Amino acid sequence: MKVYEKAPAKINLLLDVLRKREDGFHEVEMIMTMVDLADRLEMEELPRDTIIISSQAGYIPLDEKNLAFQAARLIKDRYDVRRGVYIHLDKKIPVAAGLAGGSSDAAATLRGLNRLWELGIPEDELCTLGAELGSDVPFCVTGGTAIARGRGEKLERINNPPQCWVILAKPPINVSTADVYGKFRAAELKEHPSTAAMLSAISSGSFPGIIANLGNVLETVTLQLHPEVLQLKEIMHRLGADGVLMSGSGPTVFGLVSKEAKVSRIYNGLRGFCKEVYVVRMLT
Ligand SMILES: C[C@@](CO)(OP(=O)(O)O)[C@H](O)COP(=O)(O)OP(=O)(O)OC[C@H]1O[C@@H](n2ccc(N)nc2=O)[C@H](O)[C@@H]1O
Ligand SMILES: Nc1ncnc2c1ncn2[C@@H]1O[C@H](COP(=O)(O)OP(=O)(O)O)[C@@H](O)[C@H]1O
Incomplete structure (x- = not known):
């Protein structure tokens, strides 16, 4: 079986930093929304218990440094899934750009594997898992428009801005x-x-x-x-x-x-x- 997910880029309409925290992260207040520039992920069940990543993009890591790999490993470990997956990343979002391309790939992997393996994980739990991978991953799990607080993981959904x-x-x-x-x-x-x-x-x-x-x-x-x-x-x-x-x-x-x-x-x-x-x- 195969599942497909889109991983859109985000922009920050507002980004404020309130203070540096004891854990080294910064307390932020951000208003974020998604745009229709997206990576596309294809996830296919493998007969062996392994994670394989491929991509047409030559400039991203394809091993455990890839955020999609980390997302797949996290969900497998946490839900004791002893199955394998092949993930192809069709990269369209520029890398290290401030557009959360890697975070969105991680979020799309969490959503996709939840469907592929019929785990029934509720969205808020996917967000909690996502926060272990990066501060922007929970927002990328839910999408839409939101105000993000904490280090970026505390989300409150708001209306979408007018189209432009x-x-x-x-x-x-x-x-x-x-x-x-x-x-x-x-x-x-x-x-x-x-x-x-x-x-x-x-x-x-x-x-x-x-x-x-x-x-x-x-x-x-x-x-x-x-x-x-x-x-x-x-x-x-x-x-x-x-x-x-x-x-x-x-x-x-x-x-x-x-x-x-x-x-x-x-x-x-x-x-x-x-x-x-x-x-x-x-x-x-
Ligand atoms: C700045 C923002 C704005 O949306 O996006 P990008 O420019 O990366 O897209 C985010 O806050 C980035 O989120 P993300 O890219 O997920 O960051 P993480 O992997 O969690 O953290 C990378 C590093 O940034 C610093 N960091 C991150 C978030 C935060 N609230 N305070 C921090 O100080 C920490 O040093 C951390 O080690
Ligand atoms: N699936 C992925 N897509 C893009 N970059 C990734 C991915 N996995 C890991 N990375 C690494 O994450 C770093 C940040 O990438 P990215 O998420 O695109 O940054 P940003 O959040 O600033 O837009 C890059 O150095 C890249 O090598």
């Missing part, structure tokens, strides 16, 4: 999430984005309100380390995007655009500076 175009541009640099959090200094922050104002803009379906309240405090670190991310933000603004922000720890920058007529101009303008540009919609 999302233009993603990933500069050709690698950013490590651990490195960005490591260099972040909460005490030096002069301004925090307003989670309350963003929540109110989303719940009233106000696109201008969402644009006015976009904010990501991790920009203070990544933009300093990589000035080309700031440059990309400025270019996207100049080309006419309504709102522009870095997603997660970066380096991907996203632009929100309400009018379709503007989209191709922004896309074509960006392609002169950046090879990896995607035009997508929010998943609503």
Whole structure:
């Protein structure tokens, strides 16, 4: 038997860091939503008790370092499943981009194996398992739009924002999430984005309100380390995007655009500076 799962990318419409915790993680407040740029996973039962990962992407690990492998091993261990699985990852989401590609693959693996092996694990339990793999995995299990607290694993579902175009541009640099959090200094922050104002803009379906309240405090670190991310933000603004922000720890920058007529101009303008540009919609 085979099952298929889609693993969409996320963007952070708002990312605030409240403080560093004793366990080394940071207490965050994030508003996250999914976009329709997705990896596709195919999971097939194997006669032997083993986990095999393949992918067309040459640039990700295919062994126990792969988050889909870790998700499969976790579910097998926790539910004592003595069966094997072959997982093929068709990667479309850029890697180490601030779009949670690996986390979404892990989440899709948990959902898919729950179906393949008919384990009947409820969604909240899948989220708890997911949190063992990474802070963003629980959100990727549920999808939709949510406010995430704690280190990212405490989720509260909210309305989807009004539909718009999302233009993603990933500069050709690698950013490590651990490195960005490591260099972040909460005490030096002069301004925090307003989670309350963003929540109110989303719940009233106000696109201008969402644009006015976009904010990501991790920009203070990544933009300093990589000035080309700031440059990309400025270019996207100049080309006419309504709102522009870095997603997660970066380096991907996203632009929100309400009018379709503007989209191709922004896309074509960006392609002169950046090879990896995607035009997508929010998943609503
Ligand atoms: C920044 C965000 C925003 O959505 O996304 P990405 O840029 O990775 O997509 C997330 O907080 C990333 O979540 P995730 O990528 O799952 O992080 P994890 O694997 O749990 O942690 C990687 C490392 O980041 C740091 N970390 C992560 C989450 C958090 N709340 N505080 C932290 O300090 C820790 O140093 C940890 O060792
Ligand atoms: N299935 C996977 N897809 C992408 N990257 C993976 C996967 N499994 C493990 N990784 C590793 O995880 C790291 C972060 O990848 P990713 O989840 O794409 O980052 P981000 O959350 O910043 O978008 C990369 O260094 C990559 O090698």
